[in-house]
Every structure is written in C-alpha cells, then in structure tokens.
Amino acid sequence: MPWLLSSQVEHLSSSPSQRQCERTSFSFYCAVREQLPVWQLEDMRRMEVFSWEDGRPRAFLPSEALLYALVHDHQDYARYLLNKYSVSALMPPRCSFCCRRSSGAQHLTVAVRYNRVSILSMMVAVLKDCHVGEDFLDSRDGCSHEADAGKTAVQLAVELSRPDCLLLLLVHGALPTGLDAALQRLVSSDNLDRRCAQRCLDFLLLYLPKPPALCCLQEEPHRWQSLLGNEMFSWLCGLAPPPLLLQALRCLARSGPDQITALPDFLQLHSWQ
CATH class of the missing domain: 1.25.40.20 (Ankyrin repeat-containing domain)
Known part of the structure; x- marks a missing residue:
C-alpha cells in the first residue's frame, strides 16, 4: 500500500516485520516516482524486502x-x-x-x-x-x-x-x-x-x-445520420457497403499506426461527412 503515509501504516499492521515491509514498499514507490536510475531501483527491489505475503516477507x-x-x-x-x-x-x-x-x-x-x-x-x-x-x-x-x-x-x-x-x-x-x-x-x-x-x-x-446491430441508430436515426454522415450511417445500419475512404484507409492502417496518424486533416476519417 505505497500510497499510505508512514503514520497511517502503523495503524494497519501489528507485526513489526510487516510494518517494516510497508515502509520499504513506500520507499520504493517514492524512488520510482523520483525517477531514480534503473540500477539503483533494481538494487532496491532485489536486495530489500518490500512486500508481505502469506505471513512472510518477500522481494518485490x-x-x-x-x-x-x-x-x-x-x-x-x-x-x-x-x-x-x-x-x-x-x-x-x-x-x-x-x-x-x-x-x-x-x-x-x-x-x-x-x-x-x-x-x-x-x-x-x-x-x-x-x-x-x-x-x-x-x-x-x-x-x-x-x-x-x-x-x-x-x-x-x-x-x-x-x-x-x-x-x-x-x-x-x-x-x-x-x-x-x-x-x-x-x-x-x-x-x-x-x-x-x-x-x-x-x-x-x-x-x-462488419457493423454490429446498434439499437441507438434505429431509435434516433436523424440524430446519428447528421453526426456520422449518410454513407457511414447507411453502412452501420447494414443498408450500404462501407464508404470508399474507409476501405482505402483500412489498407493503409495495416502498415502501422504511424501511417494513419501522419495523414493530413482533410484525409482523417472524421472529415467524410
């Protein structure tokens, strides 16, 4: 419980060994928060006891x-x-x-x-x-x-x-x-x-x-049609094939996330309305 203050820890555990584990656990939490070097954090994790499990201490x-x-x-x-x-x-x-x-x-x-x-x-x-x-x-x-x-x-x-x-x-x-x-x-x-x-x-x-059945589209068709555009709304309702832009971008998306995020704004999907 690394988010507890040391004064609060005293009231949670009666065993001195368990209280010591909780203190060192909090110290380790603080060390990671302070962005200490990796070698120092690993020395702390492997050489000190931080956690209490099944009535005995163990390393993190x-x-x-x-x-x-x-x-x-x-x-x-x-x-x-x-x-x-x-x-x-x-x-x-x-x-x-x-x-x-x-x-x-x-x-x-x-x-x-x-x-x-x-x-x-x-x-x-x-x-x-x-x-x-x-x-x-x-x-x-x-x-x-x-x-x-x-x-x-x-x-x-x-x-x-x-x-x-x-x-x-x-x-x-x-x-x-x-x-x-x-x-x-x-x-x-x-x-x-x-x-x-x-x-x-x-x-x-x-x-x-493929588009799943969505009750909200059937209950408020005019609202969703204005938000999604005619082509996307029709596809999600199962009334038309997917828009051409969507099909083209799907091919591009297979190449990795950088290909999609690097597109100019006018080719982003939200612009097809």
Missing part, C-alpha cells in the same frame, strides 16, 4: 515494479523490466485486498488509464515477440477490487477517450469492441474532449470487420 516482483513504472511514467525502468523479464513482467500480481492472483491484462489497463503511450508500445511489442498478443490484449481486468475490473484495455481506451492507446492496441490485434460506447462518448463529450472521442470512434471503424 518485476510485475509489481512495472506497475509503479507505469504510474510514474518511468520509461527507462519499464524498458529494462520488459527487456529482462519479457512477458513475465506483465503477469498480474496479487490483489492487495483479497490476496488472490488477478487475471487479465492489468498492466495494459493501467497504461491506458494513465495514458502511458510509450510504455504501452513497449508492452505490446513484447507480447507480439512472445506470440501471446491477441489473447492477452483481449483479456479483462479480473479482480473485482480493481478499478477497471471486467474491462478490456480497448473498452477502457474508448471510455476514457485515449485514441493513441486505442490505435496501438488495435494495430497489434486487439478486438475492436465498444462501438456503442464510442458513439455515446462522442455525443456526451464537451468540446475539449470531443476530438479525442471522435478519433477513438474513427479507429474502431477502421478495424471493425
């Missing part, structure tokens, strides 16, 4: 250290952990509340929530190299005590309007789920957030093999 796991690196955007430390420990650095640690091993891709959802695009790129590259990408990318954050329980990284990226994170996930094979949520996010966003919400919708449409 690489996957736990990677979560700290994500929260504080320590890119050098994240790169080191992923290069040295590969996919094992992405294994979810135990939940601090129920002490059960979490399931799903907790590191991916944390990266999306904090908008850590650079570290997310490192993680999906490791998953691709280890040939476990698609299953891992589409897994849901497992433990009910976690903030994003039951959500995939793609769903969270749509909900939080994180277009850069979303594009990275889709390019590496994540399923383009959450179209209904993307549409609702678009209409509920204010002017500052609407562009990000629009880009999330655009990216989902790029990787969507």
Whole structure:
C-alpha cells in the first residue's frame, strides 16, 4: 500500500516485520516516482524486502515494479523490466485486498488509464515477440477490487477517450469492441474532449470487420445520420457497403499506426461527412 503515509501504516499492521515491509514498499514507490536510475531501483527491489505475503516477507516482483513504472511514467525502468523479464513482467500480481492472483491484462489497463503511450508500445511489442498478443490484449481486468475490473484495455481506451492507446492496441490485434460506447462518448463529450472521442470512434471503424446491430441508430436515426454522415450511417445500419475512404484507409492502417496518424486533416476519417 505505497500510497499510505508512514503514520497511517502503523495503524494497519501489528507485526513489526510487516510494518517494516510497508515502509520499504513506500520507499520504493517514492524512488520510482523520483525517477531514480534503473540500477539503483533494481538494487532496491532485489536486495530489500518490500512486500508481505502469506505471513512472510518477500522481494518485490518485476510485475509489481512495472506497475509503479507505469504510474510514474518511468520509461527507462519499464524498458529494462520488459527487456529482462519479457512477458513475465506483465503477469498480474496479487490483489492487495483479497490476496488472490488477478487475471487479465492489468498492466495494459493501467497504461491506458494513465495514458502511458510509450510504455504501452513497449508492452505490446513484447507480447507480439512472445506470440501471446491477441489473447492477452483481449483479456479483462479480473479482480473485482480493481478499478477497471471486467474491462478490456480497448473498452477502457474508448471510455476514457485515449485514441493513441486505442490505435496501438488495435494495430497489434486487439478486438475492436465498444462501438456503442464510442458513439455515446462522442455525443456526451464537451468540446475539449470531443476530438479525442471522435478519433477513438474513427479507429474502431477502421478495424471493425462488419457493423454490429446498434439499437441507438434505429431509435434516433436523424440524430446519428447528421453526426456520422449518410454513407457511414447507411453502412452501420447494414443498408450500404462501407464508404470508399474507409476501405482505402483500412489498407493503409495495416502498415502501422504511424501511417494513419501522419495523414493530413482533410484525409482523417472524421472529415467524410
């Protein structure tokens, strides 16, 4: 529980050894937050005891250290952990509340929530190299005590309007789920957030093999037709083939995220109305 003050820790644990673990855990958290050099952080992680598990102390796991690196955007430390420990650095640690091993891709959802695009790129590259990408990318954050329980990284990226994170996930094979949520996010966003919400919708449409049945389009056709344009609205309703611009950009998207993001504004998907 690194976010607790040392004075609060005293009231949580009766065991002196456990209290010492909590203090050193907080010290490690602060060290990552201060962006200390990688060698120094690794010396702390391996040579000191930070965590209390099953009634005894143990050293911090690489996957736990990677979560700290994500929260504080320590890119050098994240790169080191992923290069040295590969996919094992992405294994979810135990939940601090129920002490059960979490399931799903907790590191991916944390990266999306904090908008850590650079570290997310490192993680999906490791998953691709280890040939476990698609299953891992589409897994849901497992433990009910976690903030994003039951959500995939793609769903969270749509909900939080994180277009850069979303594009990275889709390019590496994540399923383009959450179209209904993307549409609702678009209409509920204010002017500052609407562009990000629009880009999330655009990216989902790029990787969507076929339009799902969406009740909102049938219930308010005039509203959505004005927002999406005639061609896109007709395709999503199953009344017409996909627009030519969408088909062309899908071919370009297979080359990688840089090809789409480098397009001039008049060729971005939101301009086809």
